[in-house]
Amino acid sequence: MKVKFIVALFMTIFVLGGCNMNNDNESKSSSANEAKEFPEVTAFQDEFTREFLESTEPTREGYYPFLSKTGAYKMDFPEGMKINDKSYSIDPDKNSEVVIFSSQNSNGPFIDHHVEYYSFINDPQHGRDQIEGRVGVEINFEEVSTNYDQKLEIAEYEYENSSGIVSLITKDGVEGQIQTFSSLRCSNDMEGNVCKGQIEDEKAEIKNWLKSIQLISKESE
Amino acid sequence: MSEDIISGSEFKTRLIDLGYKDLSSEELKFNIRQIYMEENGELLKADIKILKSSDIESDFVKDSGYDGIAVHIDTVEKEEVYVISEGTQDLPDWLYNIKAMLAGQTIKQAQATDVFVQEAKKHFNVDDNVEVNGMSHSLAHNNNTIALLSFNTFDNVYSVNGAQLNYYQLFNTDFRFNDAVKNEFSFNNDDEVYNLSPQDLHDFAMTYYKDKADRIDQVISTDDPLYAVSVVRGFFTLGSITMVDTNPDVPGLRELIADIPDNVIKEFQELAIDFAVASNEGGTNEGVKELIGIDVGAFKDKEGMELAGHIIANYDTMVRALNEKLPPLLDRVQTVTANSNEIFGSLEEAGYITERQKEVTIDHLTRIEKSLIDIENILKDNVNLRDKLNNPFLGAGNEIVTILRLASNLVEIYMSYMEIEKTGILKRLESIKDSHGLQEMLSSMSDGLKSYIGADMIYTSTSTKGEPIKVNISAALRMYQKSIPILEAKSTKISNFEKAIKDELDESYKDEKRKVQDEINQMESSPSSYRFLLSKHGYYPTFNKEIKSIRIHEIFYPLENNDFEEHLEELKKSVESGKLYIEKYRNAIEDLFEEEENVSQLFDLSRRI
Numbered sequence: 001m002k003v004k005f006i007v008a009l010f011m012t013i014f015v016l017g018g019c020n021m022n023n024d025n026e027s028k029s030s031s032a033n034e035a036k037e038f039p040e041v042t043a044f045q046d047e048f049t050r051e052f053l054e055s056t057e058p059t060r061e062g063y064y065p066f067l068s069k070t071g072a073y074k075m076d077f078p079e080g081m082k083i084n085d086k087s088y089s090i091d092p093d094k095n096s097e098v099v100i101f102s103s104q105n106s107n108g109p110f111i112d113h114h115v116e117y118y119s120f121i122n123d124p125q126h127g128r129d130q131i132e133g134r135v136g137v138e139i140n141f142e143e144v145s146t147n148y149d150q151k152l153e154i155a156e157y158e159y160e161n162s163s164g165i166v167s168l169i170t171k172d173g174v175e176g177q178i179q180t181f182s183s184l185r186c187s188n189d190m191e192g193n194v195c196k197g198q199i200e201d202e203k204a205e206i207k208n209w210l211k212s213i214q215l216i217s218k219e220s221e
Numbered sequence: 222m223s224e225d226i227i228s229g230s231e232f233k234t235r236l237i238d239l240g241y242k243d244l245s246s247e248e249l250k251f252n253i254r255q256i257y258m259e260e261n262g263e264l265l266k267a268d269i270k271i272l273k274s275s276d277i278e279s280d281f282v283k284d285s286g287y288d289g290i291a292v293h294i295d296t297v298e299k300e301e302v303y304v305i306s307e308g309t310q311d312l313p314d315w316l317y318n319i320k321a322m323l324a325g326q327t328i329k330q331a332q333a334t335d336v337f338v339q340e341a342k343k344h345f346n347v348d349d350n351v352e353v354n355g356m357s358h359s360l361a362h363n364n365n366t367i368a369l370l371s372f373n374t375f376d377n378v379y380s381v382n383g384a385q386l387n388y389y390q391l392f393n394t395d396f397r398f399n400d401a402v403k404n405e406f407s408f409n410n411d412d413e414v415y416n417l418s419p420q421d422l423h424d425f426a427m428t429y430y431k432d433k434a435d436r437i438d439q440v441i442s443t444d445d446p447l448y449a450v451s452v453v454r455g456f457f458t459l460g461s462i463t464m465v466d467t468n469p470d471v472p473g474l475r476e477l478i479a480d481i482p483d484n485v486i487k488e489f490q491e492l493a494i495d496f497a498v499a500s501n502e503g504g505t506n507e508g509v510k511e512l513i514g515i516d517v518g519a520f521k522d523k524e525g526m527e528l529a530g531h532i533i534a535n536y537d538t539m540v541r542a543l544n545e546k547l548p549p550l551l552d553r554v555q556t557v558t559a560n561s562n563e564i565f566g567s568l569e570e571a572g573y574i575t576e577r578q579k580e581v582t583i584d585h586l587t588r589i590e591k592s593l594i595d596i597e598n599i600l601k602d603n604v605n606l607r608d609k610l611n612n613p614f615l616g617a618g619n620e621i622v623t624i625l626r627l628a629s630n631l632v633e634i635y636m637s638y639m640e641i642e643k644t645g646i647l648k649r650l651e652s653i654k655d656s657h658g659l660q661e662m663l664s665s666m667s668d669g670l671k672s673y674i675g676a677d678m679i680y681t682s683t684s685t686k687g688e689p690i691k692v693n694i695s696a697a698l699r700m701y702q703k704s705i706p707i708l709e710a711k712s713t714k715i716s717n718f719e720k721a722i723k724d725e726l727d728e729s730y731k732d733e734k735r736k737v738q739d740e741i742n743q744m745e746s747s748p749s750s751y752r753f754l755l756s757k758h759g760y761y762p763t764f765n766k767e768i769k770s771i772r773i774h775e776i777f778y779p780l781e782n783n784d785f786e787e788h789l790e791e792l793k794k795s796v797e798s799g800k801l802y803i804e805k806y807r808n809a810i811e812d813l814f815e816e817e818e819n820v821s822q823l824f825d826l827s828r829r830i
Contacts, residue, residue: 084412087393095284096329100393102410110409114393118332120284126336133335133372136397159400175280181396187409 039064041079042104048085049101053077063212070094072117073169073178076212080104081113095119095176108198109184111206115213119176127168127177128153134181135166146211150174154207161185163199165206171215178213182206225354226267226294226301230440230463231666231673232260233379237356238659238676240290240305246271253292254830259678259695262819264826267296272341285333289361291341302345302353304338304375306361328394330360331367335374352376358659359447360384366437366459370430371395378460379438381662385451385458388426389414401429419454426457434459442467442665444656449474467665468656471572544600551593558583558590578646585637592630592637599626670818680820682813690813694820697810698827704803705828708796715792722785730780737775744771 038044039056043064054065063076069090083101090097096118103111121127132139132155139155146152150171157164162185169178184202186195227236235256239249250269257265270293274282282288288307294300338353355365355375362383368374370386371394391398392414403409405425406417414422437460441448444467451458452475466473565579574582603623655661663673672679677695744751748771755766807824814820 086412086415087389091286091329093284095286096332098328098393100411102412104410112411118285118329120281120333121336122278123336123339126339129339130332130335130372133374134394134396136395159397161404162400164396183396183400185400185403185409188407 039079042082043077043079046082048088049077049081049083052083052099059212063209068097068099068115068117070097070117070119071216072097072119072176073115073216074214075115076209077101078103078209081111109186109195109202111202112183114179114181116179116181117176118179121177122170122175124151124153124168124170124177127170127179131155131166131168131179131181135164139166141168144207144211148214150215152210152213154210156203163203165203165210167210169210169213169215171217174215174217176215178215180210180213225352226265226296226299227257227303227354229260231663231668231671231678232256233356234381234440234659234663234666235260235673235676236303237305237358237381238663240307240356240358241659246273249290249292251830253294255695255698255827258826258830259698259823262822262826264829265294265296267294269294270345272344274337277337277340277344281333281336285329285336287330287333287337287364289334289337291338291345293341293345293347300347300351302338302341302347302351303356304334304341304353304365305356306334306365307358328367328371328390330364331371331394334361334364334368335372338368338374354379356380358382359657362439363387363390367391367394369436370398370433375436377436377438381440381659382442382445382447382657383439384447385456386426387455388422388457389455391426398426398429401425423454423457427459430459435461437461439463440465440662442656442662443473443475444468444471444661446474446657465662465665467661473656474571540600540603543596544603547593547597547600551590551597555590558586561586574646574649578644578649581644582641582646585641588637589634592633596627596630599623599630670814680814680818684813684815692810692813694823697806698823701803701807701824702827702830704799708799708803711799712793712796715789715796718792719785719789722783726780726783730783734777737777741773741775745773 038050041064043049043053044056052066052069054067056064058079059065059076062079064079066075066077068074071094078101081101081103083099087100088098096116098114098116100112100114102113103109121130128141135157137157137159139157141153141155144152144154148171150169152167152169154165154167157166162183164181164183166182167178167180169180184199184206186199227233236253239252239256242252244252249271253269254265272291272293274287274289290305292303292305294303334355342348342351342353353375355369355378357365357378357380359382362378362380363386365375365378365380366383366386367390369378370391392402393399393411399411402414402417402422402425406421408414408417439458439460440463442465561583565574565583568574569576569579660673660675663676666673670681670683672681672691674693677693680692680694682690682692748768751768751771752766755768758766811821811824
């Protein structure tokens with residue numbers, strides 16, 4: 001089996017070389033038509049992002065209900081953001097899912113969110129260590145109360161030109177955990193102080209938003 | 222720092238090879254000691270502990286797909302952990318390869334590697350001062366190095382024929398790198414990274430991770446297909462690299478792939494992402510469906526009429542899907558057929574395929590192209606008609622003709638594929654796969670009189686005249702080692718047999734004899750109690766007789782046919798001659814080599830493991 005596949009892989013490299021994706025325009029124009037029925041916000045205008053949104057009714061101002069494709073968690077999705085389909089990943093057995101979404105042509109700080117779910121990492125200590133490893137600087141997690149029966153731990157870090165908020169979400173009796181990474185940066189060509197002045201507000205908003213991420217226990221599905 | 226307990230490429234490669242062998246913890250310990258003894262000519266004086274990924278929480282391996290073994294070696298002077306991560310073994314792994322490497326996506330396996338290493342450190346009760354070495358082959362190299370760079374999981378990584386790091390993957394994983402890339406190239410959102418020049422990003426990644434490169438050691442075969450693929454955009458080869466030509470008959474594929482222009486590769490990469498996204502959600506069939514629009518899973522086992530039947534049943538959906546997906550696929554096939562002389566010509570020149578295989582393949586690829594064009598034309602007409610009438614079933618006569626033309630084209634394609642397969646070209650290309658394996662790599666590692674076949678160590682004797690003699694030392698030692706327990710088991714069986722003869726024959730004869738004697742004594746000492754024996758002479762009215770005395774004249778014949786001495790002697794001799802043979806065999810091998818080559822010592826040591 002594997003031999004055939006390797007050979008097939010090579011054959012495909014040759015076969016697929018020089019492909020042209022000429023059906024792209026078609027699908028985009030059709031989605032533009034459909035988009036008219038949806039709210040006039042970035043999240044709904046983007047076809048890929050729309051696949052995750054459960055309703056056109058906002059959960060609260062500026063957010064729409066998001067359900068992950070693993071079915072492992074829900075959250076409020078910011079209306080001005082778009083999921084990057086190139087970096088989205090989910091494994092076939094639904095044991096991991098990585099969603100990366102970003103603010104578009106922002107006047108304030110540019111924000112990237114990574115929300116990553118792993119069903120096979122249970123120990124919160126592993127989660128905290130991995131997050132700290134990936135951020136590369138020492139961070140301190142603080143537990144924050146949430147609306148749900150789960151544990152949310154948040155930490156902040158600063159780089160020279162950007163800041164970040166990371167979090168770990170775990171729940172007793174539910175396998176797996178969510179690790180989130182949010183980075184905020186001001187563009188070089190923007191009035192530095194205007195943007196920097198907004199960073200703290202944005203951080204508060206992100207910390208509040210993190211509370212909306214809810215791990216779903218298998219039984220309650 | 223003193224030298225690593227496990228040193229040398231050969232030892233490390235053989236250790237990685239052990240990871241694939243599905244051994245129990247005890248067998249692993251034994252094999253590690255054996256290899257250590259073979260490689261170093263001395264016993265490993267250390268305590269070894271093993272933790273396999275399958276030993277921790279029940280769902281970990283199933284959910285993460287991670288398969289690995291942690292080995293803790295403690296020599297009192299030095300303590301080290303070696304983690305052997307398994308590489309690409311089967312189809313799911315190769316799919317993961319495509320996703321993780323070409324699309325620069327999921328780092329799930331690197332996360333799992335990190336979790337396993339942390340669990341192993343806890344299990345072995347070692348702190349962060351103990352050196353942790355990652356050992357990897359194939360895909361595991363990608364996982365281990367991402368874990369090293371992002372989580373600091375390992376102190377060092379050693380790999381053979383590894384899947385290289387992908388800078389898009391690291392951009393999404395290592396946030397310091399992410400930040401540095403954004404600063405360097407002045408952009409703000411993650412998705413803009415795909416617009417950067419691959420060469421610039423490659424060079425930046427190499428510089429950025431330069432400081433950690435000395436912790437990564439790689440041995441790569443120039444013939445490894447994975448090495449060939451890593452020429453495409455996304456990859457960077459980090460660490461100190463030793464290139465080995467493991468298959469001198471062919472030049473390797475890398476140059477063939479390097480000739481494909483970057484924009485073509487970029488399109489291929491987009492396609493790989495499409496494939497990955499689709500197969501992420503629905504498995505391989507879904508991925509293929511994304512490419513050609515047809516659910517091949519549903520009819521890959523069908524032929525002839527059954528195939529036609531399936532086409533009829535799913536006609537409408539298939540026609541529409543094919544119509545949408547066929548044009549881009551046809552373009553790709555046409556790119557191949559247009560360049561088939563170059564592609565298959567260079568494969569032939571390089572010795573991968575024969576001239577006949579080249580010709581048949583080109584011929585049938587052209588036919589496949591023709592059939593695809595034909596299908597495309599049929600569909601174009603048909604779908605237009607369908608849209609106009611808004612009816613999935615057109616006029617029956619018209620429809621049947623279309624179905625027949627479609628089916629005959631699909632059958633043609635299938636037949637052409639069979640013809641290509643019949644030339645054996647696919648089999649022929651299998652040799653490419655061997656160059657990815659550990660054994661071909663080991664075979665090309667040799668050091669003086671030492672070389673390898675499979676994972677066994679070979680000594681080449683030059684002390685005799687004529688052709689050099691190759692001796693499989695690993696196998697010889699195994700035989701020497703294992704013969705003793707076997708001969709000892711035989712000895713035990715023989716003495717059990719001896720004992721059984723004594724118990725079952727001699728002892729029980731004595732027993733029976735004693736029982737009879739007891740009965741005799743009983744009768745002689747109390748004759749009166751045997752009055753009932755007279756009963757047959759009548760009871761009433763004449764019953765007044767008594768027994769006064771009983772005298773028994775006994776004769777016991779000796780036990781015969783119980784002499785097994787001769788047979789036992791024979792059996793015992795066979796054990797002795799077995800031992801003699803093994804020693805002779807050992808001496809014969811020792812005689813092939815000079816004393817300073819220490820073969821004799823290896824034999825001695827092998828029995829002390």
